[in-house]
Amino acid sequence: MKILFQILKNKYLIATIAFATWLFFYDRNDIPSQLSRQKELKELNNRIDYYKQQIDLTEEELKNLQSDPATLEKYAREKYFMKRDNEEVFIIE
Numbered sequence: 001m002k003i004l005f006q007i008l009k010n011k012y013l014i015a016t017i018a019f020a021t022w023l024f025f026y027d028r029n030d031i032p033s034q035l036s037r038q039k040e041l042k043e044l045n046n047r048i049d050y051y052k053q054q055i056d057l058t059e060e061e062l063k064n065l066q067s068d069p070a071t072l073e074k075y076a077r078e079k080y081f082m083k084r085d086n087e088e089v090f091i092i093e
Helices: 002-009 012-025 031-067 070-080
Strands: none
Touching: 002 012, 031 070
16 A cells, blocks of 8 residues: 555656546547547548549540440440431330
8 A cells, every 4th residue: 555655656657647648538639539530541542542443444444435436336325325327226224
């Protein structure tokens, strides 16, 4: 009991504990805030990766459309419901 009282009486220990408590829980950059920011950063990096993949796919599709007339015709028929003069198009939903 006497040792515990001496430890609690130490002003440097009390100051260190108070400072650590302030940093970990009450500061603007406390631990819960840092964890939530890390989670948000990870989600944003995942979004960046997804959009980079989508850009790559779109660029590949654009290259195919510019180089192959059959692909361009297929794309126009599927996306814009275009047809030739002697054809009829029926859209079934």
